[in-house]
Amino acid sequence: MPALERSLKTEAVVIRHAEMGEADRLLTLFSRDAGIIRAVAKGVRRIHSKKAGHLEPFTRVSLMLARSHELWIVTQAVALDLYLPLHEDLILTGETAYVLELIDRFSYEEGENRNLYRLLIDTLERLSRGDPVFTAVHYFELHLLDQVGFRPQLFNCVRCKEEIQPQDQFFSAVQGGAVCPKCGHQVPDARPITMESLKYLRNFQRTTYPRLVQSVPSPLVEREVESILQYYNTFLLERRLNTPGFLNEVRKKREA
Ligand SMILES: [Zn+2]
Numbered sequence: 001m002p003a004l005e006r007s008l009k010t011e012a013v014v015i016r017h018a019e020m021g022e023a024d025r026l027l028t029l030f031s032r033d034a035g036i037i038r039a040v041a042k043g044v045r046r047i048h049s050k051k052a053g054h055l056e057p058f059t060r061v062s063l064m065l066a067r068s069h070e071l072w073i074v075t076q077a078v079a080l081d082l083y084l085p086l087h088e089d090l091i092l093t094g095e096t097a098y099v100l101e102l103i104d105r106f107s108y109e110e111g112e113n114r115n116l117y118r119l120l121i122d123t124l125e126r127l128s129r130g131d132p133v134f135t136a137v138h139y140f141e142l143h144l145l146d147q148v149g150f151r152p153q154l155f156n157c158v159r160c161k162e163e164i165q166p167q168d169q170f171f172s173a174v175q176g177g178a179v180c181p182k183c184g185h186q187v188p189d190a191r192p193i194t195m196e197s198l199k200y201l202r203n204f205q206r207t208t209y210p211r212l213v214q215s216v217p218s219p220l221v222e223r224e225v226e227s228i229l230q231y232y233n234t235f236l237l238e239r240r241l242n243t244p245g246f247l248n249e250v251r252k253k254r255e256a
Contacts, residue, residue, distance in 0.1 A: 002004060006066065006067050006182075007065060007066045007075075008033065008034065008063075008064075008065045008066065008067075008072070009062075009063070009064050009065075010031045010032050010033040010034060010062075010063055010065070011032050011060065011061065011063065011080060012029040012030060012031035012032065012037065012061060012063055013029065013030050013058070013059070013060050013061075013100070013117075013124065014027055014029055014055055014056060014057050014058070014059050015027075015028040015029060015030055015036075015057065015100045015103065015104050016028050016029075016057050016100070016104075016216070017041075017055065017056075017057065018100065019045070020040060021037070022042065022045075023042070023043045023044070023046050024040055024041060024042050024044065024045070025041045025045065025055070026038060026039075026040055027039050027041055027043050027074070028057060028104060029063075030100070030103050030104070030107065030117065030120060031063070031117070032112075032114060032117045033112055033114075033115055034110045034111070034112055034130060034250065035107050035108050035109065035110055035111040035112055035116075035178050035195070036064070036103075036104060036107050036109045036110070036111075036181070037072055037109070037110060038072065038131040039063075039070070039071070039072035039073065039074050040073050041055050041074040041077070041226040042074070046136075050076065051076075051077045053079065054078055054079040055074070056082075056174075057075050057100075057175075058082075058083050058086050058087065058096055058100070058124070059079050059081070059082055059083070060079070060080045060081040060083070060121060060124070061077050061078065061079050061080060062076075062077070062078045062079075062080055063077055064076035064077075068188060070215070075196065075238075080142075080231070081121075081124075081125075081126075082094075083124050083127075083128045083254065084128075085120060085127075085128045085129075085130070086124065086128055087103045088126060089234035091133065092127055092128075092133070095127060095133050095137050096124065096127060097110060098137065099120070099123055099124075099127075099137060099140055099225065100145055100172055101135055101140055102115070102140075102141065102233065103120055103144070105235075106144060106148045106236075107148065109112065111149055113147060115147055116147045116148075119140060119143050119144065119147065122209075123136055123137070123139075126209075126219065128229075130212055132213060132216075133214050134217060134222055134225075134226075135209075135212050135215075136213075137227075137255045138206050138225060138229065139205055139209055139212060141204075141219070141229055141233070142201065142204035142205050142229075143256055145232075146205070150176065150236055151205070152171075152176055152177040152199060152201070152232060153176055153177030153178065154177055154178050154201055154202045154205065155178075155202065156178075157178060157182075157183055158175040158176060158178065158179055158187075159179055159180070159183040159186065159187060160180060160182065160183050162180060164178050164180060164198070165180070165247065166195055167181065167195055168186070168193070168195050169181065169192075169193055169195065170183075170184035170187065170190035170191060170192055170229075171190065171191050171192075171193045171198075171228050171229055172187045172189050172190045172191075172233035173189060173232045173234075173236070174187070174188075174235065175187060175188045175189075175190075176232075177251040178193070181211060191231065192223060193224060193228055194221075196218070196220070196221055197220070197221045197224035197225050197228070200221050200225050201225060201229075202213075202215055209213060209235075
């Protein structure tokens with residue numbers, strides 16, 4: 001988006017807000033047309049503010065924004081979807097906060113990614129209507145990793161490149177994917193993963209959501225998939241924090 005743009009009409013999901021001055025809020029939004037945006041909502045903490053109810057976290061909102069100096073100011077806000085069930089159940093609230101946290105940390109300020117926006121609102125809709133949380137959240141996670149350039153390699157060993165055989169394997173965050181049993185001990189950060197869990201991770205990459213939602217993972221698979229993804233995301237995000245502009249470089253390389 002050109003830096004000189006004076007106004008913007010878009011829709012967005014409110015990630016969070018912070019109090020600002022006497023009556024204002026600073027919003028962090030993930031928008032359809034400009035990725036992450038920070039914008040000021042003036043006067044929303046006043047009792048009679050009409051905008052306030054439309055700008056709560058987790059809400060999908062239609063927005064008019066105007067640029068004032070370096071800041072975006074919200075001039076109009078109309079809620080499109082409140083996703084009420086996400087506020088009414090502690091587990092769903094926690095999972096939604098996790099999804100939005102990943103969006104915030106993996107995406108770019110004012111960098112458009114419509115596919116990622118679509119994926120986000122599909123995920124909020126799925127969680128709201130009571131789909132299995134494990135499937136909705138990890139489908140989101142694997143597809144987010146695709147969108148931001150960190151799709152894990154799960155079909156060939158990341159070290160020797162040989163096709164993964166149907167047996168227990170290893171996973172390396174540093175190398176970005178599956179490591180075969182022969183190479184497992186040569187890769188310092190490799191962690192064991194059962195074939196069943198690896199299959200599940202692959203299915204998140206290649207199976208359509210309506211088919212995935214019909215399968216029920218075992219508790220072991222749930223635990224393993226969660227722990228491997230958490231390990232991988234933590235590694236990626238720490239590396240990003242240590243290396244400013246790292247994600248931008250990766251994206252440029254992908255586009256080249
Ligand atoms: Zn290997």
